[in-house]
Amino acid sequence: GAGVSQSPRYKVAKRGQDVALRCDPISGHVSLFWYQQALGQGPEFLTYFQNEAQLDKSGLPSDRFFAERPEGSVSTLKIQRTQQEDSAVYLCASSFTISGGNRYNEQFFGPGTRLTVL
Amino acid sequence: QKEVEQNSGPLSVPEGAIASLNCTYSDRGSQSFFWYRQYSGKSPELIMSIYSNGDKEDGRFTAQLNKASQYVSLLIRDSQPSDSATYLCAVKLRDAGNMLTFGGGTRLMVKP
Numbered sequence: 001g002a003g004v005s006q007s008p009r010y011k012v013a014k015r016g017q018d019v020a021l022r023c024d025p026i027s028g029h030v031s032l033f034w035y036q037q038a039l040g041q042g043p044e045f046l047t048y049f050q051n052e053a054q055l056d057k058s059g060l061p062s063d064r065f066f067a068e069r070p071e072g073s074v075s076t077l078k079i080q081r082t083q084q085e086d087s088a089v090y091l092c093a094s095s096f097t098i099s100g101g102n103r104y105n106e107q108f109f110g111p112g113t114r115l116t117v118l
Numbered sequence: 119q120k121e122v123e124q125n126s127g128p129l130s131v132p133e134g135a136i137a138s139l140n141c142t143y144s145d146r147g148s149q150s151f152f153w154y155r156q157y158s159g160k161s162p163e164l165i166m167s168i169y170s171n172g173d174k175e176d177g178r179f180t181a182q183l184n185k186a187s188q189y190v191s192l193l194i195r196d197s198q199p200s201d202s203a204t205y206l207c208a209v210k211l212r213d214a215g216n217m218l219t220f221g222g223g224t225r226l227m228v229k230p
Contacts, residue, residue: 033217042122042206042220043162056215091161105150105210107218109161 002027004110006092012116013082021077021113023092032075033107034067035091043091049075082117089114119144122209124221133230137194141207141221144188150210151183151190152218157203166192197228 005024013019025032031050035043036059045059051072060067064083069075079086093107121144131137139153150169154162168174168181168190180193190209194201204225208218 031216035218040222042208042222043218045217045219048216056217058215059217089161105216106152106164106167108164109154112161 004092004094004108006090006110006113008113009111010114010116012118014118015083016081018078018080019082019115021079021090021115023075023077023094023110025073025075025092025094026108028096029094029108030072030097031095031107032069033093033095034075034077035093035109036061037089037091037112039088046077046090079115082115084117087115087117120221121145121211122207122219122221124205124207124224126222127225128227129224130227130229131197133197133199133228135197135228137197137201137226137228139192139194139205139207139224139226140189141191141209142189143207143209143211143219145209145211145213146185146188147212148185148209149212151181152208152210153179153181153190153192154206154208154220155203156206156223162206194226197226199228199230202226202228 034046037043047057049069064080066078089112091112092110095107153166156162166181178195182191204223206223207221
């Protein structure tokens with residue numbers, strides 16, 4: 001079946017611009033996660049949704065970052081007034097659930113959006 | 119101390135050899151452990167998950183978990199040049215909700 005999809009794959013923004021990154025999870029997956037990956041480092045957690053509820057946003061680096069998943073499917077990560085330090089790959093992952101058997105907790109990643117802020 | 123630690127490498131092994139990748143974690147109560155493979159310019163791909171002490175084998179891959187010593191390892195048998203990638207260890211820490219905490223990754227190079 002189709003995996004996690006993300007768009008755009010690449011985004012170049014001028015400092016101060018707003019950007020919106022989209023994630024379409026695997027069909028039927030309840031949980032959706034956003035991670036940020038800087039070059040040469042492992043992904044770092046940003047925020048997590050279960051259906052439409054944002055249950056954890058502790059990883060969002062500032063109030064310029066905002067995420068939503070209004071209908072419990074597609075999610076958008078919005079970054080306002082982008083700064084150069086926001087340049088990174090933004091990864092979306094989904095899992096079937098977060099409860100139940102362990103196998104259903106496995107997270108599958110989309111291809112990512114590479115954001116470059118000039 | 120980082121919560122999940124890996125040697126950054128590069129780890130270089132000859133084709134056909136066993137590659138051994140290690141990961142330590144700080145939270146003794148952690149229950150779920152994952153290995154992801156990430157090719158350059160690509161996103162992480164799940165290759166193994168392990169939840170209980172001991173070994174779990176899947177094809178050429180074996181994950182080993184030792185909760186008492188707080189380490190998890192990945193063995194790749196009969197290494198191939200196509201295995202050359204960065205391997206990310208990820209842990210669902212006990213007190214960190216449902217997110218994954220990643221190590222920095224180990225770069226593996228398999229030389230023909």
